[in-house]
Amino acid sequence: MKPLQAQAEVVSSQRVAWETWLLGLRAPRISDQVVPGQFVMLGPLSPDSTDPFLNRPLSVHRVSEDGILYVLLARVGRGTALLAKLEKGDTLGALGPLGRGFSVPGATETVIAVGGGMGVAPLCFLAERQASAGMRVRLLYGAARAEQLVPVGEIAEEGVEVSLATEDGSHGIRGTAVDLLQAELEDRGQDGGKCYLAACGPWAMLQAVAGMTSSLGMPSEVSLENRMACGVGACLGCKVHFSTGSSGRVCRDGPVFDTKEVFGP
Amino acid sequence: MKTTDLTTDIGRLHLANPVCVASGTFGFAEEYAELIDVDLLGAVVTKGISIEVRRGNPAPRTAEVPAGLLNSVGLENPGVQDFIGEKLPRLSEFRPAVIANIIGNTIDDYARLSGMLNGLKGLDGLEVNISCPNVSQGGIAFGTDPEIAARVARAVVEETSLPVLVKLSPNVTDIVAVAKRVADVGVDGLTLINTLRAMAIDHETGVPLLGNVIGGLSGPAIRPVAVRVVFEVTRAVDIPVVGCGGIMNWRDAVEFIRAGASAVQVGSASFRNPSTCIEVLRGLEKFLVDNEYSSVRELVGTVQLPE
Numbered sequence: 001m002k003p004l005q006a007q008a009e010v011v012s013s014q015r016v017a018w019e020t021w022l023l024g025l026r027a028p029r030i031s032d033q034v035v036p037g038q039f040v041m042l043g044p045l046s047p048d049s050t051d052p053f054l055n056r057p058l059s060v061h062r063v064s065e066d067g068i069l070y071v072l073l074a075r076v077g078r079g080t081a082l083l084a085k086l087e088k089g090d091t092l093g094a095l096g097p098l099g100r101g102f103s104v105p106g107a108t109e110t111v112i113a114v115g116g117g118m119g120v121a122p123l124c125f126l127a128e129r130q131a132s133a134g135m136r137v138r139l140l141y142g143a144a145r146a147e148q149l150v151p152v153g154e155i156a157e158e159g160v161e162v163s164l165a166t167e168d169g170s171h172g173i174r175g176t177a178v179d180l181l182q183a184e185l186e187d188r189g190q191d192g193g194k195c196y197l198a199a200c201g202p203w204a205m206l207q208a209v210a211g212m213t214s215s216l217g218m219p220s221e222v223s224l225e226n227r228m229a230c231g232v233g234a235c236l237g238c239k240v241h242f243s244t245g246s247s248g249r250v251c252r253d254g255p256v257f258d259t260k261e262v263f264g265p
Numbered sequence: 266m267k268t269t270d271l272t273t274d275i276g277r278l279h280l281a282n283p284v285c286v287a288s289g290t291f292g293f294a295e296e297y298a299e300l301i302d303v304d305l306l307g308a309v310v311t312k313g314i315s316i317e318v319r320r321g322n323p324a325p326r327t328a329e330v331p332a333g334l335l336n337s338v339g340l341e342n343p344g345v346q347d348f349i350g351e352k353l354p355r356l357s358e359f360r361p362a363v364i365a366n367i368i369g370n371t372i373d374d375y376a377r378l379s380g381m382l383n384g385l386k387g388l389d390g391l392e393v394n395i396s397c398p399n400v401s402q403g404g405i406a407f408g409t410d411p412e413i414a415a416r417v418a419r420a421v422v423e424e425t426s427l428p429v430l431v432k433l434s435p436n437v438t439d440i441v442a443v444a445k446r447v448a449d450v451g452v453d454g455l456t457l458i459n460t461l462r463a464m465a466i467d468h469e470t471g472v473p474l475l476g477n478v479i480g481g482l483s484g485p486a487i488r489p490v491a492v493r494v495v496f497e498v499t500r501a502v503d504i505p506v507v508g509c510g511g512i513m514n515w516r517d518a519v520e521f522i523r524a525g526a527s528a529v530q531v532g533s534a535s536f537r538n539p540s541t542c543i544e545v546l547r548g549l550e551k552f553l554v555d556n557e558y559s560s561v562r563e564l565v566g567t568v569q570l571p572e
Contacts, residue, residue, distance in 0.1 A: 003299055004300065052329055053331075053334060053484055078329075093537075095539070226324065229327045229336070232297065232299075233292060234292035239341060
């Protein structure tokens with residue numbers, strides 16, 4: 001599966017939550033190949049534009065049946081603000097699919113996906129694919145407040161069992177995705193072996209999740225985020241040295257890593 | 266169809282064409298080989314290689330700035346043994362010349378490294394990095410003093426039979442003085458320029474955008490500086506110069522060649538468009554044919570100065 005460079009056409013852009021856009025792109029050769037957990041570099045906006053100078057890495061959020069590739073975009077700075085201004089019919093560069101996606105073990109019966117904030121982006125794609133492959137899928141999704149929750153109704157219709165949390169209690173339980181996981185694991189008891197867990201979100205959340213899964217012996221993976229320049233493994237801008245002694249380029253060796261590699265056994 | 270001769274020589278280093286990729290922006294080529302036809306390039310300059318394995322600088326290592334990029338990767342590299350055993354055999358399967366960018370903590374490091382890399386199959390030249398702004402030892406410390414720069418260059422030349430380029434830093438008062446002294450010790454050419462020391466701060470939080478606080482600025486933001494340096498240095502020394510700094514397209518490459526460069530390196534632009542180097546090559550070739558230059562050499566130094 002080689003990445004490729006394409007011109008993507010914006011087919012839709014919709015504000016779906018606080019400072020968050022859902023961008024639909026037509027980039028058929030990328031959307032045909034991409035697997036959950038992989039990402040695309042979006043940009044340049046035009047060949048000679050230097051604003052922004054670099055492209056932006058964005059997880060693939062969904063691929064629709066008609067091949068439209070969706071990304072979730074949080075407006076956090078100048079580059080993402082320019083992407084958020086894109087309108088239907090605009091074109092821009094797209095590079096992908098990039099990176100290592102999720103590797104769900106063959107014997108898995110239940111997938112638990114734990115997403116914090118924008119970390120939900122790649123998990124929806126994973127959840128949808130695994131649910132349609134016949135697995136039981138739980139999505140545990142937390143955000144700071146209700147208006148920051150990205151709608152996940154469509155994947156719920158595909159059979160994904162969704163639980164929501166907000167830190168201020170404005171929607172779902174009051175708490176975080178970690179609290180949802182705590183409750184989930186207590187309910188499940190010790191059948192960790194047949195479960196696979198995927199997590200994406202703030203570092204502290206991933207660390208907490210790692211602590212909870214390692215004691216259960218549950219196979220798990222985390223998807224990391226980092227600033228990137230190239231997205232293909234050349235610049236080493238996103239290389240991370242983990243406390244385990246292992247290291248990896250988030251863009252090429254990740255963004256999905258075995259949790260043990262990042263946080264230890 | 267009319268053709269033009271794209272070959273160029275940097276001293277003893279013969280290149281099939283003048284379009285190369287800059288150190289640190291192209292990995293060890295395999296990262297980009299999935300996306301572009303690397304074989305079309307004139308040369309690939311590797312990530313900086315040191316004797317020892319280097320872990321590099323703390324995150325964040327990159328930050329975007331207007332028309333450019335700050336980086337403080339800090340010369341993270343797998344060390345010379347891994348380069349010789351793993352990277353070079355794969356790199357040498359590509360057609361372009363392979364130039365190893367080398368970095369040391371001491372003059373003796375540069376000499377030892379040059380000796381270790383001498384006579385290896387598939388390696389066509391060395392680029393001596395005395396201009397990295399991102400490490401406390403070595404790098405730029407050697408590039409800012411003309412005498413020390415010349416001593417590093419001489420140490421390398423004495424230990425290798427390969428063509429030697431020296432990559433100079435623009436972070437000096439008088440780069441021509443450095444260039445002249447380095448040219449005197451018998452190197453094949455100069456690469457101009459490395460990144461400019463630079464810094465950016467988040468105005469809200471007051472936190473520097475780079476973990477290393479200060480880093481190197483690259484991209485089109487530095488192109489006019491690089492063009493000026495190429496212009497000034499090529500008028501002062503007799504050895505060829507490889508121009509580098511913010512090349513985004515073939516027009517920029519033509520600008521560098523008119524300023525005096527015999528070849529060019531595409532750097533940060535590969536990050537935003539991996540095909541930049543190939544587009545530069547195609548565009549340059551078309552420009553030469555359209556304007557009836559029989560070779561790229563004819564274009565070198567054709568800046569038209571006011572009377």
